[in-house]
Amino acid sequence: MSTAAASPYGPQADPGPPGLAAKLLGFCEELRSEGVAVGTSEILDAFAALEMVEWTSQDDFREALATTIAKSQDDRRVFELLFDRYFFRAAEAEAIQHEVSERGGGGGDSGEGGERLDMEELREQIREAIAAGDEDRLRDLARLAIAAFGRAEGSGVVGVDVQRIRRTLGLTAGAQPPTDGGEERPPIDRDQLNSFERHLRRELERDLIERTETLPPSRPLAELDRALPTSPTQDLAAVHRAVSQMKRRLATLGHEQRGHRKATAVDVRRTMRASLETGGVPLRLKYKPKRPRRPEIYVLCDVSTSVTSASVFFLSVLHALHDSFRKLRSFVFIERISEVTEVFEHERDFAVVAQRISSEGGVADVSGYTDYGRVWLEFLTEISDELDPRSTVIVLGDARTNGREPHAEVFAQVAERAGRLFWLNPEPKLYWNYGDSVMAAYERYCDGAFECWTTRHLENFVNVVAGGAPAVE
Amino acid sequence: MSEGSVAEVKEALAKVGYLADEPAALVSFLAQRLDKPVLVEGPAGVGKTELAKALSRATGRELVRLQCYEGLDEAKAMYEWNYRKQLLRIQAGGAQGGWDDVQEDIFSSDFLLTRPLMQAISSPEPVVLLIDEIDKTDQEFEAMLLELLSDFQITIPELGQISATTMPIVVLTSNDSRELTEALKRRCLYLWLDYPGVEREMEIVRLHAPDLPETLARRLVEVIQMVRALDLKKPPSIAESIDWARTLLLMGAEDINRETFNQSMSIIVKHRTDIDLVAERVGMKLAEAPSRAG
Numbered sequence: 001m002s003t004a005a006a007s008p009y010g011p012q013a014d015p016g017p018p019g020l021a022a023k024l025l026g027f028c029e030e031l032r033s034e035g036v037a038v039g040t041s042e043i044l045d046a047f048a049a050l051e052m053v054e055w056t057s058q059d060d061f062r063e064a065l066a067t068t069i070a071k072s073q074d075d076r077r078v079f080e081l082l083f084d085r086y087f088f089r090a091a092e093a094e095a096i097q098h099e100v101s102e103r104g105g106g107g108g109d110s111g112e113g114g115e116r117l118d119m120e121e122l123r124e125q126i127r128e129a130i131a132a133g134d135e136d137r138l139r140d141l142a143r144l145a146i147a148a149f150g151r152a153e154g155s156g157v158v159g160v161d162v163q164r165i166r167r168t169l170g171l172t173a174g175a176q177p178p179t180d181g182g183e184e185r186p187p188i189d190r191d192q193l194n195s196f197e198r199h200l201r202r203e204l205e206r207d208l209i210e211r212t213e214t215l216p217p218s219r220p221l222a223e224l225d226r227a228l229p230t231s232p233t234q235d236l237a238a239v240h241r242a243v244s245q246m247k248r249r250l251a252t253l254g255h256e257q258r259g260h261r262k263a264t265a266v267d268v269r270r271t272m273r274a275s276l277e278t279g280g281v282p283l284r285l286k287y288k289p290k291r292p293r294r295p296e297i298y299v300l301c302d303v304s305t306s307v308t309s310a311s312v313f314f315l316s317v318l319h320a321l322h323d324s325f326r327k328l329r330s331f332v333f334i335e336r337i338s339e340v341t342e343v344f345e346h347e348r349d350f351a352v353v354a355q356r357i358s359s360e361g362g363v364a365d366v367s368g369y370t371d372y373g374r375v376w377l378e379f380l381t382e383i384s385d386e387l388d389p390r391s392t393v394i395v396l397g398d399a400r401t402n403g404r405e406p407h408a409e410v411f412a413q414v415a416e417r418a419g420r421l422f423w424l425n426p427e428p429k430l431y432w433n434y435g436d437s438v439m440a441a442y443e444r445y446c447d448g449a450f451e452c453w454t455t456r457h458l459e460n461f462v463n464v465v466a467g468g469a470p471a472v473e
Numbered sequence: 474m475s476e477g478s479v480a481e482v483k484e485a486l487a488k489v490g491y492l493a494d495e496p497a498a499l500v501s502f503l504a505q506r507l508d509k510p511v512l513v514e515g516p517a518g519v520g521k522t523e524l525a526k527a528l529s530r531a532t533g534r535e536l537v538r539l540q541c542y543e544g545l546d547e548a549k550a551m552y553e554w555n556y557r558k559q560l561l562r563i564q565a566g567g568a569q570g571g572w573d574d575v576q577e578d579i580f581s582s583d584f585l586l587t588r589p590l591m592q593a594i595s596s597p598e599p600v601v602l603l604i605d606e607i608d609k610t611d612q613e614f615e616a617m618l619l620e621l622l623s624d625f626q627i628t629i630p631e632l633g634q635i636s637a638t639t640m641p642i643v644v645l646t647s648n649d650s651r652e653l654t655e656a657l658k659r660r661c662l663y664l665w666l667d668y669p670g671v672e673r674e675m676e677i678v679r680l681h682a683p684d685l686p687e688t689l690a691r692r693l694v695e696v697i698q699m700v701r702a703l704d705l706k707k708p709p710s711i712a713e714s715i716d717w718a719r720t721l722l723l724m725g726a727e728d729i730n731r732e733t734f735n736q737s738m739s740i741i742v743k744h745r746t747d748i749d750l751v752a753e754r755v756g757m758k759l760a761e762a763p764s765r766a767g
Binding site: 037039041042045048049052053054059060063064066067068070071072073076352355 | 496512652
C-alpha cells in the first residue's frame with residue numbers, strides 16, 4: 001500500500017519537494033479565498049520556516065506553517081479547518097491518479113470486517129480512546145465503526161451518516177454512565193466527541209472518494225463553521241468596525257434634516273428685541289434656537305435563553321454602538337425591559353458589561369421566557385414621550401413569544417412614533433414564523449428586518465440603512 | 474542553548490523552569506533560526522512574559538525589557554539626546570574649535586541616551602528583547618517599531634541608520650485587548666498561548682513546588698481548571714496556581730476540602746464578586762467529596 005493511502009492526514013503523503021511548493025501555494029490561495037490575509041512575505045517566511053523543521057513530524061510542519069501564516073486566533077481557526085481538508089484532498093487526488101485503493105489489498109472489505117463486531121466492545125474502546133486523546137486509535141476505531149455499520153445502510157450523505165453512527169453507538173457528550181462494575185467514567189466533553197466525529201467524517205469521505213474515484217468539488221467553508229467558536233473579544237473588533245461605519249452613515253442622515261429645519265421658525269420675540277438697536281426696524285431676523293437633540297437611537301436587545309448563542313454577539317454590537325454614539329439608550333429584555341445605558345457608559349470592558357447585565361439587569365421575572373407583548377407595553381409607557389420622528393429604534397431579537405400575546409398593535413404604535421424601526425433577527429430567514437416565532441406580525445411595521453448573527457450581516461444591515469444595495473450572500 | 478532542533482529548545486527551556494508546549498517550543502526555535510520577532514498573544518497569566526524571560530535564561534542572553542503603556546513615545550523607548558551633557562559641552566568647549574565642530578560633536582553617540590530598543594540593537598552581546606503588552610500603546614508606536622522589527626535598525630535623523638551588531642531575539646506580548654495592525658503582524662511569527670491542560674499544568678506546578686504530593690497536585694489543578702471554567706473577572710493564572718501550591722504546602726494541607734479552600738481561596742481569586750461566585754460554585758462541590766482525593 002502506498003504511503004498516500006496509509007496516512008491521508010499529512011504532507012508525508014505528498015510525493016516530495018517538486019510538488020510541495022505548488023501545493024503550498026495552492027493552500028495559501030485557498031486561505032486567501034477564505035479571507036485570511038496571506039501576503040507574499042508570509043509565504044516566503046513559511047518556506048523559510050519549513051526549511052528549519054523536520055517534515056516527519058506532522059505537528060512541527062503544521063505549526064511552522066501556522067506561525068508564519070495565521071496571525072490571529074480567527075485566522076488560525078480557518079487555517080486548521082483548511083489544513084486538514086486541503087492536504088487530505090491533495091493526498092486523495094494523488095491516490096486516484098495512481099489508482100491506489102485500499103479495497104483491493106489487505107482483505108479489509110467493510111462487510112466482512114465488521115461482521116461480528118461487538119457493539120459494546122467498540123463503544124468501550126472508543127470511550128477509552130477519547131479519554132486518552134489518542135488520535136491514531138480514534139481513527140482506526142472510526143474505520144471499524146464505519147465497517148461495522150456497513151456501507152449498505154449508509155444514506156450516502158456524509159453528515160447524516162456521521163450522526164447516525166454516533167447515535168447508534170450511544171455516544172453522547174457529558175457525564176457517562178458508570179461501567180458494569182460500577183466504576184465512574186470520566187465525562188466526555190463536546191470537543192472530544194467532535195474530534196471523533198471528525199475522524200468518522202474523514203473516513204466516510206475517503207470511502208466515498210474511493211468508490212466514486214472522483215474528488216467532490218471543494219466548497220467554501222460554511223459560515224457557521226467559522227463564526228461560532230470565536231470568542232466575543234475577537235469579534236468585538238469587527239463589530240466595532242461595522243458600527244463605526246454605521247455611525248458615519250447615520251450622522252450624514254441627520255445633516256439632511258438639519259438643512260430643512262433652518263428655513264423655519266423665526267423667533268419673533270428675539271427679533272423684536274434685536275430691532276430696538278436699529279430703531280425698531282427688524283433688520284436682523286432671529287431664529288428659534290435648535291431644540292437639543294434627544295437620544296436618537298434606542299436599542300432593545302433580547303437576552304433570553306432562546307437567543308443565548310446570539311446574545312453575546314448582540315451585546316458586543318451594543319457595546320460598539322455605545323462607543324460610537326453618545327445619544328444612545330439601550331435596553332435589555334426577557335420578560336420585562338430594563339435600561340442598561342448606564343452600565344455601558346460606565347464600563348469600558350466588555351466582559352464586565354456582560355456580567356453586570358446578567359446580574360443587575362433584572363429582566364427575568366419568573367419563567368425566563370421572553371414576553372414580547374409586555375416588553376412593548378413597558379417600552380412605550382416608559383419613553384413614549386421621547387420618541388419622535390428623528391429617533392431610530394433597533395430591536396435585536398428572535399420574535400419568539402413562547403405562545404404569549406404578541407401585542408403587535410402596541411408595536412405598531414412604537415413604529416409610528418419612531419422615525420425608523422429596524423429588526424435584527426439572529427435566526428436565518430428560513431426559521432422565521434416557524435414554531436412560536438411571530439416575526440410576520442412585527443415585520444410589516446418595521447422599516448427593515450434583517451437576519452443578523454455575524455459581522456457580515458451587520459455590515460449588510462449598515463449598507464441597507466445607508467441606502468446601499470444589500471450585499472449578496 | 475545551541476538551537477539544534479525543536480526538541481533541544483524545549484529541553485533547554487525546561488531546564489530553566491519553563492515547560493513549553495509544542496507550538497511554543499517550535500516558535501522559539503524558529504525565532505532563533507529565522508531571526509524573526511515573535512508575537513505572543515493569549516489571556517493574562519499564561520506565561521507570555523515568562524517565555525521571554527525563560528528564553529533569556531536558556532540562551533544566557535541578557536533580557537532587555539520595554540514595558541508598554543499608553544502614551545509611550547520614542548524618547549522613552551528608543552533614544553533621547555542628553556540635553557544637559559550637550560549644554561555642558563557647549564559651555565566647556567566654547568574656546569576651542571568653531572560652531573561646526575561643536576555641532577558635529579554634540580550630535581554624536583556620546584550624547585545619546587539609549588533606551589531599551591536602542592540598547593537591544595547596539596549591545597555587543599546578543600540579547601533577548603521583550604516588548605511587553607504592545608496592545609497598550611497606540612498605533613503610532615506600532616508603526617515606529619516596524620523599522621526595528623523588519624530590519625533591526627533604527628534611524629536617527631542626526632546620525633543616520635544604526636544597525637544591529639548582533640541579532641536580538643525579539644518577543645512581543647499582547648493581551649489581545651485591541652487588534653494589532655496587519656503591518657506589525659506580518660513581520661512577526663505568531664504564537665497563541667492558552668491555559669495549559671491538566672497534565673501540563675500539573676507538571677508546571679510540580680516543577681515549581683516539588684514537595685507537593687502528586688495526588689494533591691492533581692486535585693489542585695482540577696480545582697483550578699474548574700475555577701477557570703467559570704465566567705470570572707480574572708481567572709487564576711499559572712503563577713497563581715503555583716502560589717497556591719506553595720501556600721498549601723505551608724499550611725500543611727493534605728487535601729483540598731471546603732475548609733482549606735475557603736482559607737486559601739484569596740490566593741487564586743482576587744475580585745470581590747469572583748470570590749462569591751467561586752465559593753458558591755466550586756466550594757460547594759468540594760465539600761461533597763472530601764475523601765475522594767485523600
